[in-house]
Amino acid sequence: MTKTNAGRFFEDYAVGDVITHAVPRTVSGGERALYHALYPVRGALYSSDEFARACGLPASPVDDLITFHTVFGKTVPDVSLNAVANLGYAEGRWLRPVYAGDTLVSQSEVIGVKQNSNGKSGVVWVRTSGRNQRGEEVLSYVRWVMVRKRGEGEAPETVIPDLAEAVAVGDLVVPQGLTFEDYDFTLAGEPHRLRDYAVGEVIDHVDGVTIEEAEHMLATRLWQNTAKVHFDATNRADGKRLIYGGHVISLARALSFNGLANAQMIVALNGGAHANPCFAGVTVRAWSEVLDVAETDAPGVGAIRLRLVATKGTAGVLRGDDGKYHADVLLDLDYWALMPV
Amino acid sequence: MTKTNAGRFFEDYAVGDVITHAVPRTVSGGERALYHALYPVRGALYSSDEFARACGLPASPVDDLITFHTVFGKTVPDVSLNAVANLGYAEGRWLRPVYAGDTLVSQSEVIGVKQNSNGKSGVVWVRTSGRNQRGEEVLSYVRWVMVRKRGEGEAPETVIPDLAEAVAVGDLVVPQGLTFEDYDFTLAGEPHRLRDYAVGEVIDHVDGVTIEEAEHMLATRLWQNTAKVHFDATNRADGKRLIYGGHVISLARALSFNGLANAQMIVALNGGAHANPCFAGVTVRAWSEVLDVAETDAPGVGAIRLRLVATKGTAGVLRGDDGKYHADVLLDLDYWALMPV
């Protein structure tokens, strides 16, 4: 009897299945410090308990992407160990801040399956939910991946979930108590508020960071993400370790501080594509495009919808004439963040 | 007067000497987070306060090998700075869990000396004990090293301690309050309980991790281990930094999650050999062999004795026809862990 986990294949997913993912995780100031060492993070609300309190929160939460990576990491052994590709995200919503001392668990429901015409793989859609030790949902998102088939069995009935193009403004969840009425722009680092941003505006975040192998592996292990391709240099014919897409998300988001210092809290993930693979030695830069702006009911709190692009190349360049992502583009992410109006 | 520590030589050890090692260390959630970033650790009991509480502990302890490395690191300036080789371990017992906030100190007693026939070095046996801030013993183990002689003086009387081949089942210390009666196999990550493992069974843990220089140095410094060979690329003629053997222990143990997810707590170290040196760039894999199984008095708690092998090569391969370790083998470790019956 083999005792090790070979991962699931396309045949192992049926619409309606609920998978409880293993290894709950208590996060602490240690995870936060590591996150701030791994990425050039400077958002004041995630850096200072005092700043967070002045915004109506009990303390500084752990970075919203720590929550994402932790919840996501748990799904890897059950969802993407045999994945050929991570195809997309939708309907991601941060529902409650996570604080040092909280313990996170993840659960996924299979909401769609579609066998590919080659009969050798298929697409699986899951809605993943992260909860804290009180059972409160902290994050929910849909992800779909292409997974290999084990055998040559019949195709299941195709179910393609109906997914929102973007999270509606009315569905954004503002953390309880949050206020930007007395927001300190000096301590936050930039004077720009929501009304200073125009839809269509493109911001070049200027700075670049060259990635080292040790860094992306430290990060990926921290989220208990077990995908071999990130750690084992013997896994690919070219001897390269593929960098976890979430590492690029966090790096680009951190770089976007320079120009978006007040886009404090991520509240929704509308979509995202890992446009090209990323390897150590690459210098990652970032640019953003303002896609939308909106108000919320919370005092002084607005929302900004942003396209965040990580690139090896030039700001503003996204796709070629053929409509495909430019070879320099690593990430195209669409998200909502909260910002002082 | 020289102020720096040149380390002890063979002549500086006499049976019965007690050495209090310097630099007590308070561990926190920071050490734990770093440990989880350095190694692909997924053991639920060391990841989640909630899981640990469901097992009868007050919170999730720091990883049992954090305790080992911290206690061990303190001994290096007094025991192994002039060591030619780290020869073996015996009678290691974890006596009490260590929690964030605890402060550890180490003390060693010289229990054996034997000059080598060449008259230039000798073997020293020490029994090392780690204690917390309440003076309670948390770990005890015997280690023996080969140490250079300073001069050409007479050999001391040979004393070779009588060491157990393995820690007896009756000497295993189960943490107070531990119960696996309500153990959650889903959250732990695998369904296999003690009765599913057969003595003689070999488990290939499948995954591999390629080691970077930055990683092993971060780890080794974290345990305040000062041995030059790990940090200084000018120290060896080949310009390589020798990786601390404990880094390989932690890496192999973490990899063994895949197949031994429920071997939760290490309670004894029966023996161990660093079979071959390890350097950055190596891809480490691991396999285990079940050596024994046993019951304990704690509810639902059994014990499993395992051989854990770290290798650059193939699972199951340990020694050549000459009885020597195969050149691919990095570590051969014999330990007891607690597992649900």
Place this chain on the structure above:
Amino acid sequence: MTKTNAGRFFEDYAVGDVITHAVPRTVSGGERALYHALYPVRGALYSSDEFARACGLPASPVDDLITFHTVFGKTVPDVSLNAVANLGYAEGRWLRPVYAGDTLVSQSEVIGVKQNSNGKSGVVWVRTSGRNQRGEEVLSYVRWVMVRKRGEGEAPETVIPDLAEAVAVGDLVVPQGLTFEDYDFTLAGEPHRLRDYAVGEVIDHVDGVTIEEAEHMLATRLWQNTAKVHFDATNRADGKRLIYGGHVISLARALSFNGLANAQMIVALNGGAHANPCFAGVTVRAWSEVLDVAETDAPGVGAIRLRLVATKGTAGVLRGDDGKYHADVLLDLDYWALMPV
């Protein structure tokens, strides 16, 4: 309207200006653990809560250089983003220990400006002050940098501040309650007390550490230091990343444990020069020269003034016949530390 920070130019500083730096930072056990993984730190007072309590403090503070780097890092976007060179430090004083949970902010006052004769740059002197969440000053120091001019405008009136050659003994601030009356030299790691050190004595700290790119970037990001040259391999023609000078300071200070284990707390920075740039792959060694010794009013607490030199070469070598720093010298730092008398 550009939203990103292009940094200040020489024209943007006027004597008397006060700059509140962005991004307050709460430090935790996570920052401490990372610091102890990044540098071979072994000072007992910064390692053990119990040892710190035996010295009259409520707990072990975060390392004094964590305070320095955190306060310094915040000044980079406002002071040194367009700096050509970091020229010197003076009148640095640690005024209060920082503990896990404290939140730090930085503020700088411009105290001097002097345009260079080429009309293309100038020197700016700032006095930077770090405060905790209670508004108490924890650190104060003067730094001067050479900054590019934006345009060709007239030179401002030259103001060169009158700076002390060294912090006077009477101005050293001993943390409230500190006592070395019951100091445990065994746990601290060395028997040497203040009276064992002679002015003029040179100590070779023996050990060396070879630096990796991942390490210095982790450190520099942790202090939220945003200077491009440290992270972006495309920034210099030679493809090298310049290592943050503070990384070398921390590395050398940690190495100096071997011979100065009882120089526990840094209380003043008299001056310092980053003599030559440092890059990954370099093996850093350190040596110290005793410059002065003094008493304080606190029980058993003396002060030692040290020159700390980081070098790629030989201990004791500082300058060539031309009076310039030897090409091997990376750092020449002059500081006061507290030591048992």
